Amino acid sequence: MTQAPARTDILDLARDQVLRGGVGFDRDRMLDVLRLPDSRLEELLDVAHDVRMAWCGPEVEVEGIVSLKTGGCPEDCHFCSQSGLFASPVRAARLDIPSLVEAAKQTAKTGATEFCIVAAVRGPDERLMAQVAAGVEAIRNEVDIQVACSLGMLTQDQVDQLAAMGVHRYNHNLETARSYFNHVVTTHTWEERFETLRMVKEAGMEVCCGGILGMGETLEQRAEFAADLASVEPDEVPLNFLDPRPGTPFADREVLPATEALKAIAAFRLALPRTILRFAGGREITLGDLGAKQGMLGGVNAVIVGNYLTTLGRRAETDLDLLVDLRMPIKALGESI
């Protein structure tokens, strides 16, 4: 009787294909990684860290974000306390240009190389585009920092305007797997989001596209999501973990266990060996201080410092001290990778 050939261990395959070959895992391999037992977590984090060092290097990109327009959004993303459709305690507010420039200066002082202007909207109207144009120009005149924007879904004309302003990166998350999207958002489609990303890429801006883990998606859908992201070929992937906000439809969802979150980070690194993988919102509640270190040693190579849009983050100094401890220099990533 002939024996079936022994199946290659998934982490041996990762060392061979991803670490040595630089070829990211597809959806099926990613699923094998997500299904690894907790007893292999340390080994998985080590491989993910080696992949990051081999294909991205030790540098870390640090970014600050500021909200130009907060709350009152007409969309219904079930995780978001900025939706005007939920009884969430986020008050609608707008920031003026001098405050925006001041925020960019403070961000630059932390050593951050990236400053992202965010607005809680379905897509920008003329007034918001004019405000962004004035803000980007003022920042470029006064602060040495790269400007990114996150303004929702765009028209071709708006994409062209942002490119002409010198916005070098645009953030627009796909949020979750295509097959799970309508459990998370019902006021627009995954395809509409994808279309904005396509236009941004075509216009030559860098694409920042990630999402939120722990919203009730299965492991299969988490693997599908990584494959969806890989197909966009993003320059940066921000990984958020659900921080259930009061008043939102996901208020009662369980926080993702730390081991599962760390496994996901490492698995995303194996799917996207060359991409900037950024720790974004929800990591404090999911991972705590220790987890931040494990994540930085398990595939992540970028962080958002300070506060997020609607939740408080760790102090910027805490993150920056951690990077010094880990001997990971701060650097602008992107074109150099």
Ligand code: SF4
């Ligand atoms: S995630 Fe963005 S589009 Fe969705 S409700 Fe929040 S601010 Fe609006």
